[in-house]
Amino acid sequence: MIVAAILTAVLRYVDKPPTEPNNIELLELTRSLAPVAKLIPKSSTIGCDLRGVKTEVFLWARYLLAPRYIPYKPDVLPDTSLVICPAAANDSLLRELTLGKVVIWSGGDSLYRYFLTARDK
């Protein structure tokens, strides 16, 4: 009976759309950050530069990109950084975010825009 219960729960769980707000956003971030996980090796340390978004987004990015090390508010950001800003960020902010940096990858969803940048040497 217990095994049947577990199997039923798994089948129902796999199809279940998220309803809790954090889970809804996390699912969105999972899809959006999938290319970053492919580009950055697991042994890397990268920065996470949040511009005008809530702190939870750092925790989600850190979670989804683990085991890559993403320090929280370091004094100096690592050479490679993931910049996250609201989807409605204006052009001047976007220019500021990428000034003096090489954009390796960029993407976006209904909530945020993402730029994977490397310091221009």
Added chain:
Amino acid sequence: MQKGSIHIILAGVSAGFVSTIYFLLLMTGLPFVAIAAIIGAVVLSVGWGVFKHVKEDDGVQQLSRFNHVILGIGIVYFVVNVYPYGEKYGGWDAWSIWNYHARFLAHPEYWQKLTWYRICHPDYPMLVPGFAGFFARLVSVEALELISFVFSFTISLFIPVLIFLEIAPKSVFLGSAAYFLLLGNNSFLAEGVSQYADTALAFFFLCGLVAVKYAKVHMKYVLLTACSLGCCLWTKNEGVILVCLFVLFSFREIVLNGRWKYSLLGISIPLLTLIWYKTAFAPPNGMIAEQSALTLAHLTDGNRYTMIWYSFVNNINDHFRYIKWFGLAFLLTLLLGRGRADKRFLLVLLCFAAYFMVYVITVEDLKWHLFTSQNRLMHQLMPAMLYVICDNMLSAPQRETVNAS
């Protein structure tokens, strides 16, 4: 003990030991293939021996057909009711602590990076992340949340089922009442599938209380008790408090008359893992490291006690309303001299008191600390409390009969 109870405790403890041995071997730096082979060999040999022993043991009891029907109804009720609470990524602590740790443990080459952080509690024991990490590595890291969900779902289901199996054969009414009180408790269900470690701790503590009852019958129950306590140690930091109090209260059952050998055997692997991790890898625990002269001021501040007490009462009313009436009814029978309480009841009460004192001396903002964790600490102890109350309710008439005769 019921045959089903033994299976449930063994299944839970086996999962705990897979996680513990995995983490222990991770610390040795062995490659994953070797770790998986060792775990596979241990599980197969121990599993075969245990099931052979249970099959041949005439002392175990079978559940009646009627009780099986009630059990089945409860399981269906659980599956249906838990559905709204089951989220893919779980609650806040799941993605910020437990599953996050699991993501590191699923990568044996990089797991030590976890200890570089200071804001995700890398000092916490790793039973739950270790289990998810090991199986995610075996299956796929993409399936980590699913594995974590299955683990928390199963453990949450095990708790009411174990209570029912132990109580129902003696009183169907009392067993069913306790069973459906837990299954009908939305807080218990929500917390259960939130993918936190609190439910696992609640389960292992309950297993310890169930198994120790039979410690005088056979040494295998001493071993089961010790294994359950070992899993408590390696599940959460609070487990250390629970285990210390448990050993103190059950000293005669699990230490004296040569029983200490079985206890040592059961608890040694998780204890060794915990000590090794805490001393060689983990950062210091903030709660202990940051204690100072302020602790004395906290201990003598009456307002803190009042605040914690009111928060405790509010939490009981919000999350465990019906279980509260159950407990109050039992306390009333004790006050009227109609009931009896054994030392396990006192043990659980003392665990509540110990948790109370944790808040008194906390270095965190008290209001925030109470808000974020008190209901979870109560979730850890409520199943044990419910089981102990039911078991005592059943034992009281028997004791009176013995005394009268």
